Amino acid sequence: MKVKRSRGERAFSAFNYIFLSLIIILCLYPVWYVAAASFSNSNLLTQHTGLLLKPVGWSIDAYKKVFKNPMIGRGYLNTLFILVVGVSLDLVMTSLGAYFLSRKRVILKRPIMMLIVFTMFFSGGMIPFYLNLKDLRLTNSLWGLIMPFMISTYNLIILRTSFESIPESLIEAAQIDGAGHITILTRIVIPLSKAILAVMVLYYGVSIWNSWFWASSIIRTREMYPLQVILREILMQNDVASMTAGSSAMDTEAIGMTIKYATIIVATVPILCVYPFLQKHFTKGTMVGAVKE
Template sequence: MPIHEGFLSRLADILIYTILGLASAFAILPFIYVLVNSFSANETVFPTEFTLDAYRYILSTDKFIRSMGVSIYITVLGSVLSLVVTSFMAYALSNRKVPGRQPVLMLVLFTILFSGGMIPTYFVVRAVGMIDTYWALMIPGLLSGFYLIVMKDFFQNVPDELKEAAEIDGCHEVGIFFRVVLPLSLPAMAAFGLFYAVGLWNQYFSAIIYINDSNKWPVQVLLQQVVVQASGSIGDSASMGENVSFYGQSVRMAVIIVSTVPILCVYPFLQKHFAKGVLLGSVKG
């Protein structure tokens, strides 16, 4: 930290801290509203009654633990797979000396712009035998062209001197990737890992389409069912009897909490990789 600071700089600090403080407050208030209402008997800005019924109701489903496990499994394994494949390909594409790089990039861009749609993709997933398997939740979205191209850019920004230095030290392409590029790109890996993880965690539609066996449902599908039933928007099937009492509103709120908090917890662990100075250390070392 610098020792002497000008008045302007300090004023800027105050301004920055205030703006960010306000932004954080705005960001978190609605979440608190949701959280508070998940414990409340009726929806209101200032709830009075505290109840755990909504959470009890959600946890009373037999398959809750199981589907949570499914979601964690596909999120962890899926994002690792995605990161590995994306970073390998991004690394290869980041080297301008690779012949044929241009057409591959065009191909990737083409897949960002155009899409075949739901039914053709289903045919492919079926043809490779993934229907009703967890792979169907991880593989069809394995790679995002968007992330791939941005990651390629990150890799290109790793100074060439470092790569060349490693080459002189006797590293070949594979070694350079693992010893130089990857360690220097930890912030990027953390960011894209988070993106992939969130995408995998939130996926709902693909589970509906590809998974027939309800034992393999991820938690989002299960929770959506809970919401649908709790909100009573079920038309025909509604036959809730006299001795059922639950709170539609709070169940909806509790479902939001239950379905977001696990993935929210990932961020603080990744956050330390956004720390400054990664590059500095390695250049000197």
């Protein structure tokens, strides 16, 4: 039977819908503005004032110039290498650590866990970290952006909580049949943790895709720059000379504006396309361990 709502409840629901709709518009408009500006005519865009609800003088010249920049393609390849190799190693190392910490009969488990959690709040700092990379010969190398970041303490704790929620009877049954820890991890624990592993892929992938600080600090060869460092050069240092060659100073400034917007779209769309494929696992994975039976 449908319960009739009071006037106050209907007014409250209407207020929520209006308020949340405004929040959605405020969040989406900057994204829409960048997309619309990237497809606009550069000269008309500089003359436009007020809200930008659609491209001004439809044009894809900015995208043509972006993809003519050889550093964009090189940056994509470097980022994809770091992303694929990095996420793969991150999942392997985090799964091994989480499985170890999720077992009940582990010697000194609590002190080890406390030391791991300690690293979330305290570290040696950037200079000692850089010196370690230098001593290990990981500077000016893409491996320097992968190996030191293979385990996130926060993700490790989330994955450990998920592994602990797996019934111990399954683990004991496998041990009775003679299964070792690697077999238990690969054939029982991981297949039952697909949702949380999808969340780990998203967390690690977004972190790697957006990272630029250490890449700009330890990479000295421009051909090894990941995409985000190149994007930062274009946005912060206004480095669009290679894409506006042959244009006048006035045209260069106008075209440079649309090139910046197009570069943002080019660098953002790939990671946004991943979300729909992982969305169905995201809520389930993040809620693992939130409710104890």
